[in-house]
Amino acid sequence: MYIKKTLIASSIIALLTLPALSVQAAPSATDASPQQMWPGAQYAANIPTVEQVLGYSTGERITSHSDMLRYFEALAKAAPDRIKLFHYGKSWEGRDLIYVAIAKADTLAQLDQFSDEMQALADPRKTSKAEAQKLIAKLPSSVWLEHSVHGNEISSTDAAMMTAYHLLASQNDPVVDKINANTVVFIDPLQNPDGRMRFINFYYQTVGMQHSDDRLSVEHNEPWPRGRSNHYLFDMNRDWLAITQPETAGRIKTLLKYKPTIVVDLHEMDGDSSYFFVPAADPFNPHMSKTQIANNTLVGKNNAKYFDQFGFDYFTREVFDGFYPGYGDSWPTFYGASAATYEVGSARGEKFRKANGDLLTFADTVQKHFVAAIATAETAADNRQKLLTDFYQYQVDAIKAGENDKERSFILPGSDDLAGSHKLATLMAQHGVEVSQADKPFSACGKDYPAGAYVIDSAQPRGRFVKTIFTQQVDMDKPFLTEQERRRARKLHDEIYDVTAWSLPLMYNVDSYSCDDAVKVASHPVTADAPLPGKVINPDAKVAYLVPWGDMAAGRFLTAALRDGIRVKSADKAFTTGDNHNYPAGSLIVEVKANDSDIAAKVQQIAAQTGAQVTGVDSSWVVKGPSFGSENTVMMSAPNVAMAWDFPTSSLNAGNTRYVIEQEFNWPVTAIRSAQLASADLSHYQVLILPSGDYSQALSEQGAANLKQWVKQGGVLITLDDATRFASTPAAGLIDVQQELAYKVEAKDGKPAPEPKKDEKAADNRADGSLIKSRDELISRIENDKELPDHVSGVLANVEVDQEHWLTAGVKPEVVSLVQGNDIFTPIKLASGKNVAWFADEKHLLASGYLWQQNQQQLAYKPFLIYQPTGKGMVIGYTQDPTARGYMDGLNVMLMNTIFRAAAHATPLR
Incomplete structure (x- = not known):
């Protein structure tokens, strides 16, 4: 009877749509009540548990996106004075992205004021030291907990639900009372709902009559593309620089609103591992402050205290460095937060047999993330004044560093790539950087720039972010590099975790110049949503419209024109029109007579949409390069x-x-x-x-x-x-x-290494005797001939x-x-x-x-x-x-x- 019911339930899960995922597919791996998550805790009856809302205990089942929403909505309804729920966007597949703020009632009632005062504390140009001290005396600290940016790293979303419940329902708990009195805890419970649902659908569709703990089982081996990435298969933990995905954009906008003082990104790693938390490994980004790194050590030590009490294994410093600025745990450091990655060994399902024979359950991983989150929030509460003081000082130091820097101002002329420069300037504004656009031509450090050039002064609170993004070369520590070269010489794997370069001007291939002084020119601020204005000169052209090729405004003009059925040519070579205007190779030619009578209106509309620069001509006469009818001018097709x-x-x-x-x-x-x-x-x-x-x-x-x-x-x-x-x-x-x-080269004379001699006696697996007289010769003898x-x-x-x-x-x-x-x-x-x-x-x-x-x-x-x-x-x-x-x-x-x-x-x- 039991087996029959279980098999029927499994079949239903394989067939039903998303809401049916709350149906139980198989026996639970662990019965984990809230009291088991935090032994000895006493909870108020008026705050609903996960089991009361969803029908299963915390950690008993992997929670779907829709059920996660239901639970947080239930919490917000039960305690509206202590938890507020906000929507910050939608995923590509239309799923809601939310965060909640949890604090004592009077703090939560003034959350907008808290945001305004954090903005004041973040700008010493407007807030004096004395004013800052008054703010620091009354402001709570703040913690932002990010969960499940990788959709198949499943435990942290359920841990987020447990964290919220614990903070709201705990009674007579001095730790929770301290957190609520001194801290605003922000919880983003699910950063990647599309990837998570891809994983959950796969997982519960593959479960049989019982959950398997065998790593060879199908439920522990996801099919392509796995649940890690979002709809467009982006690793969103690497999207914090480019902000290409809507999930990232909404999150960054929210973080810049509140600027929480501690940010933690909760992940999963290989199931045979234990738990990782800060301090991070070497190298650290040189534009991070020593105070931020030291504060992470405070966080780590308090985590360690609780992990020792619970008997949880952990490690620090051995991996997950602090160098690349484009992670969820590193980007916040450049507005002044102390940020960290936490990683728990993953069950990648409801249970998993580790290599040492121990059984790891989903509930185990949920509990570890939950305990780490509470420990981190306590650190924020215990160090409230220090964190806020350090946050303000970070801004002071950033401005001072910019004022004294030899590359104080960065300038994007825009003349080489108007669309690329505009995108980079608005992207920096989206990052919270102050960017201005010159209203007229100007000179800076002996160089002339046109009106419309973009200027970024690094003497601003976000100056360290500007430096790490615009500086062409950010160096790793020399001792770290020396060690990597030593390891490489020993044929050991290096310890470089990710890319070592990320200069956006280089990656955008736009001209960028620096000046050691502030740029003085009439200008206006650039906003993240500032449009790139398109332009059509001579919109009533009699012969053709020409679009210079070479930037993405022209590229999007081409695709829009082709999708609208407009006939477009493209020149293989550069040409010069009769009025001595030069057009680069690839330039687009939209002939009036070859298109419908409304072509002028269509060209103007597409130029406005794309930001393309278009010139209408009344003659097809070309004085240099291919003519419009040349074989070196091809008709563009709309390719499938x-x-x-x-x-x-x-x-x-x-x-x-x-x-x-x-x-x-x-x-x-x-x-x-x-x-x-x-x-x-x-x-x-x-x-x-x-x-x-x-x-x-x-x-x-x-x-x-x-x-x-x-x-x-x-x-x-x-x-x-x-x-x-x-x-x-x-x-x-x-x-x-x-x-x-x-x-391969010989170390001594630089000549190519000789081909290895074939061993004529290899047939009997024996070799002639030989002498090795040095360590270098030993290394030479054991080198692979072909690698x-x-x-x-x-x-x-x-x-x-x-x-x-x-x-x-x-x-x-x-x-x-x-x-x-x-x-x-x-x-x-x-x-x-x-x-x-x-x-x-x-x-x-x-x-x-x-x-x-x-x-x-x-x-x-x-x-x-x-x-x-x-x-x-x-x-x-x-x-x-x-x-x-x-x-x-x-x-x-x-x-x-x-x-x-x-x-x-x-x-x-x-």
């Missing part, structure tokens, strides 16, 4: 774009690329499961993109042959990163380059661009790419194709970050963008990822060319 989806693509690369094309380019993409490409009729599509991934099994020789045939018939195949490695293999034979092994270059965590590298190929029309002579991994390719031979972009020489290759010397030497002059014509179509290979994290905006024009200009240059039967 397909993309490989599902295993074996990198879900992040697939998601990032689809996002950039759909949301930045405003062009639809059809996702096709990779395995279907092996035999699918692709004749409907003009462009196919293979995101990073090893397709050798999914496509095999049959799939490669299918793609070859499609390309020969006029298709454009674009391979990204690892997909280019697959395309270059002999089995695929899609592009005529080879992945390189590491280049790949060392892995690179992530640097920014300079790329030189062929200015005489139609594929790079409008692209600057030099762009910047993110370089990760260890792929280096041979140049393509002229008999097969063309290297249209390649890495700069060794001396000038590194734009920002830390790169192993051998990689820098070997990467020089190797291809970045490869073009290989095949039949009526072509293969275009990127050797690195041009859409990484959605923030490599400086490569967007190149990517648009490889989609739209390539499709126009392919010659299928029409």
